Amino acid sequence: MSTVLVVEDSPTQREMITDLLKGNGLTVKIAHDGMEALEQVQTFRPDIVVLDIVMPKMNGYEVCRRLKTDPNLQGVPVVMCSSKGEEFDRYWGMKQGADAYIVKPFQPKELVGTVKQLLRG
Known part of the structure; x- marks a missing residue:
């Protein structure tokens, strides 16, 4: 079973994304901000990261850049x-190395479809 790291500071958004992904058979780990996300990826290597941009401590652009410049983690897809x-915003996200960019509010099918497609990739 694939593991998704959801990096989201909003409790409501985090719970909604987590429930959606778990409901589609994925294992979900959670980080509340960019610093916590980087700590977690050192502990376990997720199969994919779903990353918010506007967060305390470190924004999603910086997290993505750090993941994509780390030789051990650059193969992990980032949504x-x-x-x-x-x-x-979309252009800048992709320039930082994101594999996909989804705008909130999104359709559940869009997020699940994108995650599953990147996991197959």
Whole structure:
């Protein structure tokens, strides 16, 4: 079973994403901010990361950049999931190394489909 690290500071969003992914047969680990996410990926290597952008301590762009420049972790797909929906935000997220960018609010099928597609990738 694949493990997803959900990095989200909003309790409501975190619970909704977690329930959605668990309901689709995935194991979910949680980080509340960017620093915690980086600590967790050192402890266990997730199969994929679902990453918010606007968070305390370290934003999602920085987390993504650090994951993608780490030789041990750069192969882990990153899905940015943010309310920042401007074209520039999407461009900047992909430039940091994100494998996909989903704008909140999203359709549950969009998130699950993207995660499953990247896990097959």
